[in-house]
Amino acid sequence: DIVVTQSPDSLAVSLGERATISCKSSQNLLYSSNNKNYLGWYQQKPGQPPKLLIYWASTRHSGVPDRFSGSGSGTDFTLTISSLQAEDVAVYYCHQYYDNPSTFGQGTKLEIK
Amino acid sequence: QLQLQESGPGLVRPSETLSLTCSVSGDSISRSSFYWGWIRQSPGKGLEWIASIFYSGSTFYNPSLKSRVTISVDTSKNQFSLQLNSVTAADTAVYYCARDILVSGYLVAGYWGQGIVVTVSS
Numbered sequence: 049d050i051v052v053t054q055s056p057d058s059l060a061v062s063l064g065e066r067a068t069i070s071c072k073s074s075q076n077l078l079y080s081s082n083n084k085n086y087l088g089w090y091q092q093k094p095g096q097p098p099k100l101l102i103y104w105a106s107t108r109h110s111g112v113p114d115r116f117s118g119s120g121s122g123t124d125f126t127l128t129i130s131s132l133q134a135e136d137v138a139v140y141y142c143h144q145y146y147d148n149p150s151t152f153g154q155g156t157k158l159e160i161k
Numbered sequence: 162q163l164q165l166q167e168s169g170p171g172l173v174r175p176s177e178t179l180s181l182t183c184s185v186s187g188d189s190i191s192r193s194s195f196y197w198g199w200i201r202q203s204p205g206k207g208l209e210w211i212a213s214i215f216y217s218g219s220t221f222y223n224p225s226l227k228s229r230v231t232i233s234v235d236t237s238k239n240q241f242s243l244q245l246n247s248v249t250a251a252d253t254a255v256y257y258c259a260r261d262i263l264v265s266g267y268l269v270a271g272y273w274g275q276g277i278v279v280t281v282s283s
Contacts, residue, residue: 090208149223
């Protein structure tokens with residue numbers, strides 16, 4: 049199985065500051081035939097299902113604020129929140145869908161400093 | 162507006178079969194170009210993709226669960242279902258049904274149900 053590992057496990061950032069979460073894959077997630085990285089990001093708030101933020105490593109899902117951005121390629125990826133808002137407090141997960149089984153990172157808990 | 166709703170028992174005895182149904186409104190499974198599937202979440206294993214199905218019956222299964230899992234679709238009821246056999250305490254989790262957005266059998270889940278808590282206990 050492809051293992052995706054997030055860092056840090058938890059993060060505290062001041063309101064209005066930048067938050068950055070890393071995701072590293074044990075295998076390459078870039079499919080050469082279409083030049084797409086098979087990596088997504090989800091946000092989960094307490095008592096709610098996860099919400100898709102990003103797919104193809106950098107494409108925002110509909111309705112996702114543009115302060116959320118994804119970057120990276122191959123095995124190293126980053127989710128960035130450019131200016132942290134109070135409603136961004138949540139657990140964030142990366143997800144590889146390159147190979148069977150698709151797998152999720154362990155999660156990064158984001159809090160307000 | 163697409164909505165998914167899980168239903169089924171909240172308590173299942175060890176060694177028995179867990180059966181869940183996802184009812185879909187706001188989209189037709191039989192006319193959909195996307196996969197539908199199940200993901201579970203437990204404190205011990207985090208988020209785990211279980212299985213996905215296309216309206217035509219094409220399926221993808223997580224190899225670690227494949228021997229115990231069946232996913233099926235009932236287009237007449239606009240529902241799809243999950244059966245997990247021979248459950249143990251390790252199958253205790255919140256089970257979510259979801260719809261893919263990329264025609265990916267591995268379920269890039271853009272739409273989710275609220276989840277149903279399933280506990281395996283005698």
